Amino acid sequence: MYAIFVLRPMIVSVQYSFYKWNGIGASTWVGFDNYLRVFTDPDLLGPIGNAFKLIVFFSFVPVVLGLAIAATTRQIAESRLASVARTVLFLPQVIPLVAAGIIWTWLLSSTGLVNQVMDAVGLNSLTRAWLGDFSTALPAVGVIGAWVLLGLCTLLLLAGISHIDPALYEAARLDGAGPWREFLSITLPSLRQEIGVCVTVTVIAALASFDIVYISTQGGPGNSSMVPGLEIYYQAFTERQVGAASALGVVLMLLVLLVVLPIQWVTKERD
């Protein structure tokens, strides 16, 4: 099964990437031409840059906020409030991404809730169609991603914290450590592996993003929020350049490995 549904498509993609093919008719062997295009055509290179910008929102924000939330709710982990907070934060993981994307396009539209709130507090000079503005479309997509992934990170980190021996915190307090010191000396090092998982999952989500962008902006306006996953789709099904799409796919896969493997290595627990 694994061979049919995972390995075969991967190998076939590599094969297609060396051809010029429209998906139906005859194909011609073009060697590395498609790869050359990936690295020289701004239409294909630009989306890769955008994917890296998305890492800030998809990965950095959820992990940092998740850590903050997990650390501050540690003391009240058993209370009712904490379980409500956990449920609320995890909810975005349960909602289908397409539905979430549609809700966010309403919130971020020119007459949406975000702008209504800004109007109400006197920030009406800053209101705009967030997903239709060249300078804010990509960050707005990033905010949606951060919202989706924050719950996942918080839950993982909370689970990690609950496994830390309470005696460690007690000992630290006896030694006169404040909350900040506790966080740096106990919480953070003990969560190394959980943080590693969070960063890995969210970085992959950023680099391979498709659904959120497809629903909210379709890469617009003017390609300003185009990401590799969406560009692959356009190349294959709109431009009918299956070879170029496959080449971009292979490059994206290698890029993900290149970024994720060092993260795995750094966050691995050592003796």
Add this chain to the structure above:
Amino acid sequence: MSHHSSPARAARLWSTVAAAALVGGTVISGCSAPGADPAAAPTAAAGPTQASEVTCGTDPVTMKGYFETGFPLPKNLTDEFTKQFPNVKWDVREDQFAVITQNAPRVLSDDPPDLMRLPQVSELVKDKLLLNLDNYAKAFGWDAWPASQLAQMRVSADGTRGTGPLYANGLNFSLTGLFYNKELAAKIGMTSAPTTLAELDAVLAKAKAAGITPIDQFNGGATGGLAFPLQNLMAAYGETGAINDWIFQKPGATIDTPSNLKAAQHLQKWITKGYFADDINSQDYAAMMSAFIGGKALFIFDGDWESGNLDKQMAGKAGFFLMPPSQAGGKQGAMSAPLTYGISAKSAHPDCAAFFLNWVATNQTAREITVSVGGSHPMGPSDAYMPAVKAGTVTAATLEAGAKVGKDNGAMDFIANATGAIYAKSWTPNLQKLVASKQTPEGMLTSVQKDYEAQIAK
């Protein structure tokens, strides 16, 4: 937790990578190139040449259809067809037009429908996926219809559209122009349709001054709806023939002409004067329609496929006129395209499908449905039966405008249809940049022409 020391682990990793590369390499070299040369498929015109021989027969037939979601016309027509020819049943699959566009080549070759809603046909013809309908056209006398109705679905051997064998037919043909809100128009004293471009400019300025959004237009995501006003302006400043040549991929045709530049500059003027809603770069088609129906804008540029809908939702409050010419009394152009339906080259019931297409254009009840449900002009001979339409409705206005465009020979296909990817990958990003002042009119035309040439060279 601990793990093995690095050297052993690294060696294992490298051997895995090498093995994977080896397996991959073997598989790749063992495979033949993807795709097949379509030359083997039949290319000659299919079917008998006598109209009496082209029927759906009397045995039970199930026709496989692939239609567009959200438009009730095809379903209404196939239901009526089954009423008249009870041996014919329909097995219909529906998708959004964007999905149909992306799926068309694969569906036509792997799961061939008898009748399918088609995007622009030239690439499908190149891949030999569509049935040549010339013999049916001869048998049914489609050749005697006004030539402009079928021109967009003809593709010659060199890939140029507009002439050559016929590869599809229409359920109707649509027309575009400006829809307006009659209440808002009355507020600023617009009592009749502007007769020149300058008059239209004056109306736009008046609306803006009165605090009314002059034009709303979808231009967000992958849908650059400013192509509608742009092409209307192109027709006002220049000849529709040259624009059609470009859309039909005639050798040497270019969109980067002096008159088109004037049109693009005029569009830019409308943008900088604030005549468009300020969030058009985030609006999709549905958002524009709900804004217009909700009375939030004076004008939208759109097509008569909305006539029936607007007659229902804005009964008596919506009007339509063609883009006015630059000089008073000048010829008027409009984008006009058949609601294209074709037959797969591998269809199991091509005769019945062709018979249905002819029935849609010639049967009286079918023509009535086409007008009352579809809102657009039926296909067929110019002297064919026309159902009566209530005066003062949007449908009446669009049908009347169709006659004017026919007289002026001003029908154009859409500039968005020139190639399969020109709209999503070239017009849309460029028009969105024009809205945000990140592109110039000159730059836009040069950039689109460059993409067009690259896409045709494929």
